[in-house]
Each structure stands twice: as structure tokens, then as C-alpha cells.
Amino acid sequence: xxxxxxxSKRTGVKVPTIRYYEQMGLISSPERTxxxxxxxxxxxxxxxxxxxxxxxxxxxxxxxxxLISLSQHPERPCVGADRIAREHLDDVRGKIARLKKxxxxxxxxxxxxxxxxxxxxxxxxxxxxxxLCEEEH
Amino acid sequence: xxxxxxxSKRTGVKVPTIRYYEQMGLISSPERTxxxxxxxxxxxxxxxxxxxxxxxxxxxxxxxxxLISLSQHPERPCVGADRIAREHLDDVRGKIARLKKxxxxxxxxxxxxxxxxxxxxxxxxxxxxxxLCEEEH
DNA sequence: CATAAATCTATAGTCACTGGAGGAATTATA
DNA sequence: TATAATTCCTCCAGTGACTATAGATTTATG
Numbered sequence: 567x568x569x570x571x572x573x574s575k576r577t578g579v580k581v582p583t584i585r586y587y588e589q590m591g592l593i594s595s596p597e598r599t600x601x602x603x604x605x606x607x608x609x610x611x612x613x614x615x616x617x618x619x620x621x622x623x624x625x626x627x628x629x630x631x632x633l634i635s636l637s638q639h640p641e642r643p644c645v646g647a648d649r650i651a652r653e654h655l656d657d658v659r660g661k662i663a664r665l666k667k668x669x670x671x672x673x674x675x676x677x678x679x680x681x682x683x684x685x686x687x688x689x690x691x692x693x694x695x696x697x698l699c700e701e702e703h
Numbered sequence: 704x705x706x707x708x709x710x711s712k713r714t715g716v717k718v719p720t721i722r723y724y725e726q727m728g729l730i731s732s733p734e735r736t737x738x739x740x741x742x743x744x745x746x747x748x749x750x751x752x753x754x755x756x757x758x759x760x761x762x763x764x765x766x767x768x769x770l771i772s773l774s775q776h777p778e779r780p781c782v783g784a785d786r787i788a789r790e791h792l793d794d795v796r797g798k799i800a801r802l803k804k805x806x807x808x809x810x811x812x813x814x815x816x817x818x819x820x821x822x823x824x825x826x827x828x829x830x831x832x833x834x835l836c837e838e839e840h
Numbered sequence: 841c842a843t844a845a846a847t848c849t850a851t852a853g854t855c856a857c858t859g860g861a862g863g864a865a866t867t868a869t870a
Numbered sequence: 871t872a873t874a875a876t877t878c879c880t881c882c883a884g885t886g887a888c889t890a891t892a893g894a895t896t897t898a899t900g
Contacts, residue, residue: 569897571846581847582889590887601896603847623805627887648813655809662802665795668760672792676785706866708877718878719858727856738865740878764856 567597567605577614584614590627592617592634625654704734704742714751721751727764729754729771762791 574581587593593613596604613634620630629650636646711718724730730750733741750771757767766787773783 569846570848580889583887585848586888599896601847602849603896621887623808624802651809651813655806655813658802658806658809662799662806665799665802669792669795669799671760672788672795676788676792706877707879717858720856722880723857736865738878739880740865758856 567607568611570604570606573606573610573614576611577618579614579618587614587617590631592627592631623654624658625650629654704744705748707741707743710743710747710751713748714755716751716755724751724754727768729764729768760791761795762787766791 568576570581570584573579574584579587584593588595593610596606596610599605616634617630620633621627625633632650633647636644705713707718707721710716711721716724721730725732730747733743733747736742753771754767757770758764762770769787770784
């Protein structure tokens with residue numbers, strides 16, 4: 567039986583975050599000691615790792631909740647889980663595309679900066695004048 | 704003189720957001736009519752475009768505030784502005800790198816999914832078992 | 841058994857907005 | 871000019887995913 571602190575150390579998930587996940591319904595309310603402290607078992611360790619992994623991959627709490635509920639019905643086809651992952655992949659690709667545009671623009675901006683006065687600072691001028699941008703954003 | 708609604712239409716920044724920027728000290732309190740309504744001039748239009756542009760580039764409110772304050776002292780060297788942009792560029796690059804790893808992992812996960820039952824669903828299994836990952840994340 | 845460390849609940853704060861309530865002011869139409 | 875429609879005002883609450891604090895209680899250690 568692990569205390570919340572032990573669970574935290576083992577999973578790398580902070581104590582308040584574990585309580586938050588419980589509140590959000592991602593992990594079920596664990597047993598309590600006579601003194602009302604949470605005690606966790608092996609299953610909670612795995613569940614938390616699952617959640618942590620999903621969050622690291624950028625899945626929302628909602629998506630993870632869906633996946634957990636799917637995983638509790640092992641007989642159903644897994645198209646639901648697949649859909650969640652695919653949608654998320656699209657999302658990630660969109661984000662990458664946007665950030666790359668951004669990277670170009672920022673590169674352009676800092677490369678033009680000569681470290682002289684604000685008056686002719688490209689950073690400031692670029693922000694003031696959209697016309698200096700190479701592409702729409 | 705533009706009403707807040709006009710300013711909103713011209714800049715694409717929503718009305719409550721304009722008020723929020725005022726509250727955050729990004730734009731100065733505008734003139735008011737006798738009936739206490741805000742009236743904006745040309746300068747506000749430009750300032751708002753500046754803010755919007757910075758936000759589109761992903762700069763925080765704080766960073767934009769710094770840039771505005773820098774731009775109000777045109778005689779100073781622009782190393783401050785340059786630093787803000789550079790730091791942000793590093794940040795963006797880091798994000799891209801992380802998202803790319805993620806993209807690979809998700810690709811691998813969905814490509815392995817055969818649409819059969821949850822029991823052998825790769826999505827669920829991948830989330831449960833870090834060992835199935837190709838790289839650390 | 842005394843003290844230190846960990847835990848409990850409840851609440852508020854973070855960021856950058858967004859939305860709604862309830863009421864006042866302005867503008868458009870009849 | 872009267873009324874209706876629209877816009878505006880302030881204040882407050884909610885978003886997501888935590889993080890932090892305060893004050894009280896429980897557990898572990900010497």
C-alpha cells in the first residue's frame with residue numbers, strides 16, 4: 567500500500583496533481599486509512615502511468631477519460647481509440663505547421679536586428695507593421 | 704473616433720479582449736464620451752495591431768508589455784527587444800522538436816491499429832506500456 | 841512521548857481570454 | 871420626436887490543467 571507521496575515519487579506526478587486527477591474522475595477514490603489518508607495499490611500505479619503517458623503525448627483529460635472507458639470494455643472494437651489517436655495526430659501536425667511558419671518569421675526578425683537603437687529595431691518594426699511579414703499568419 | 708465595437712471590427716480583436724488588454728495595461732485608458740463609452744483614435748488601432756501581431760507570434764502579454772515599454776524609449780539600444788525575440792525563437796524550436804517526436808509516436812501507434820478489439824488495441828497498449836515507445840518522452 | 845514530516849480539505853491563483861447578467865447609452869427607424 | 875434596436879458599460883464567473891497556500895490532522899522517527 568502506497569501513500570500519495572510514494573505514488574508521487576514512483577510516477578513523477580505531483581501530489582496535488584494526483585488529487586486533481588481523482589477529482590476529475592481519472593482515477594477512482596482509493597482506500598483510506600483510519601486517519602483518512604489515501605492508500606494506493608498496484609493498479610493505481612499503472613493507471614497513473616497511463617494518464618501520465620497520455621498527457622505527455624498531449625492528450626486532453628477528456629480524451630484520456632474516453633480511452634480509459636474504452637479500455638474497460640475490451641470486447642468492443644477499438645475504432646474509438648484509433649479515432650482519438652488519429653484526431654490527435656492531425657492536431658499535432660497542424661501545430662507543427664503553424665510553429666514552423668512562426669520559426670521562419672522569428673528567424674527573419676532576429677537576423678535583421680543589428681543591436682543598435684530601438685528606432686530601427688527590426689523586432690519592433692516587424693510587430694508594428696504586418697507588411698514586413700513574408701506570409702500571412 | 705472609434706467606438707470599441709468599431710475598433711474590434713477593424714482589428715479582429717474581440718470587444719472583451721480589448722477591455723482585457725486595457726486592464727492588463729497593454730493599451731492606455733482611452734477617452735470617454737459623456738456617457739462613459741470608450742472612444743479610440745488612430746494610435747490605438749496601431750497599438751492593438753502590434754499586440755495582436757505579437758500574440759499571433761506566441762509572445763506572452765508580459766513580453767509584449769516589455770516590448771511596448773522598450774519602444775517608448777527609441778534612443779536606447781534594442782538588445783532587449785532582440786533578446787525577447789531570440790528567447791522566444793528558442794522556445795518555438797523546442798516546441799517543434801517535441802511535437803515532432805510526438806508525431807512519430809502517434810504515427811506508429813495508429814499505423815499498428817487494426818481496428819479489431821480493444822484487447823489488442825495498440826493505442827491502449829502503447830499508453831499502458833512505456834516500453835513500447837521508441838524514444839524517451 | 842515529543843517532534844518532524846507528510847497528509848488532509850478547501851480555496852485561490854495561474855494564463856489569456858470568453859461569456860453572461862443587468863443596466864445605461866447611443867443610433868436607427870417610424 | 872418617440873420608440874425600438876443595437877451597442878456599450880461594469881462586474882463576475884468559467885475555461886484547462888494544474889499549482890500553491892493555510893490551517894488542521896495523521897503518521898513516522900528518535
